Amino acid sequence: MRNPQVEFTTATLGAVAGYSTQQVRDLERLGVLPPAERASNGYRRYGPRHESALLAYRAMATAIGPVPARRLMPELVVASVDRAAERIDVLHAEIAAERSRVTEALRGLDVALDEADDAFDEGDAMTIGELAQALGVRPSALRHWEREGVVHPLRSVSSVRSYGSAAITEARIVAALRAGGYTIPAVSRILVEVRAHAHTGEVQRILAERLAALTRRSVALLAAAGHLHALLVTADSDGQLLRAR
Numbered sequence: 193m194r195n196p197q198v199e200f201t202t203a204t205l206g207a208v209a210g211y212s213t214q215q216v217r218d219l220e221r222l223g224v225l226p227p228a229e230r231a232s233n234g235y236r237r238y239g240p241r242h243e244s245a246l247l248a249y250r251a252m253a254t255a256i257g258p259v260p261a262r263r264l265m266p267e268l269v270v271a272s273v274d275r276a277a278e279r280i281d282v283l284h285a286e287i288a289a290e291r292s293r294v295t296e297a298l299r300g301l302d303v304a305l306d307e308a309d310d311a312f313d314e315g316d317a318m319t320i321g322e323l324a325q326a327l328g329v330r331p332s333a334l335r336h337w338e339r340e341g342v343v344h345p346l347r348s349v350s351s352v353r354s355y356g357s358a359a360i361t362e363a364r365i366v367a368a369l370r371a372g373g374y375t376i377p378a379v380s381r382i383l384v385e386v387r388a389h390a391h392t393g394e395v396q397r398i399l400a401e402r403l404a405a406l407t408r409r410s411v412a413l414l415a416a417a418g419h420l421h422a423l424l425v426t427a428d429s430d431g432q433l434l435r436a437r
Contacts, residue, residue: 198239198240198243199237199238199239200237200238200239200242200243201235201236201237201238202216202217202235202236202238205238205242205243205246206246208243208246208247209246209247209249209250210250211246211250216246217236219246219249219262220236222262222266223265223266223269224245224246224249224261224262224265224266224269225238225242225245225246225249225269226241226242226245226269228242240422241423244419244420244422244423245265245269245419245423247415247419248265248268248416248419248420248423249261249262249265249416251412251413251415251416251419252264252265252412252413252416254408254409254412255283255287255409255410255412255413255416256283256409256413264279267279268420268423268424269423271424272424273421273424273425276420276424277417280413280416280417280420283413284410284413287406287409287410287413288410290373290406291403291406291410293371293372293373294371294372294373294399294402294403294406295403296371297367297368297369297371297372297399298368298396298399298400298403317346317354317355317356318354318355318360319352319353319354319355320334320335320345320353320355322355323355323360323363327363327364327367328367329367333370334353334363336376337363337366337376338353340376340380341380342362342366342376342379342380342383343355343359343362343363343366344358344359344362345359346359362383365379365382365383365386365395366379366383368395368399369382369395369398369399372398372399372402373402374398382394382395382398
């Protein structure tokens, strides 16, 4: 347990987390840190709770981004332990959901690669509804991808869309990348490389890097939870945990 008598100046508190004195003042003004006491000379005096809050913010910024962290921390600084735990659980669930989407994107890409070299009977061409159902997307998404030039279905004389082998593979790759969070312009650039070099190693690398980034975010969120626990609870003389607020 941290020594409750420890005091920090603005500069020494900032040094704990690698922030400047101005950043510390700004974070206090925004409510990320609890209000500092003032010494008789008017200087700010910070203690262990401020240190915990600052470290929690730093970890939270890594996990969810600085702007969302600045919005969330003022709530957590004054929250009960139960409420803080609930908010952290939601963040973990969001990261887990994104991890599932990226993992599924990699699986979908593997399927696209496995089937790309198979002999394709044009009688097995898919309608827009069939392909949308197979990919788990809306038909409107396929129409949008077509307008953006990333998927190229065939058109019959009656203008009915038909997705053959090449178009199905394109659609699967687009679906994989979109599930991984990539914008249409980014997907378009990647597909240019895929078509030019006839391999998807770059796609797999990008999605693998995204999984690694999600792991880093998850670990940072675990660290943030530990600092929040130190912020929100104290120990009395009998060693019982009490809410700090």
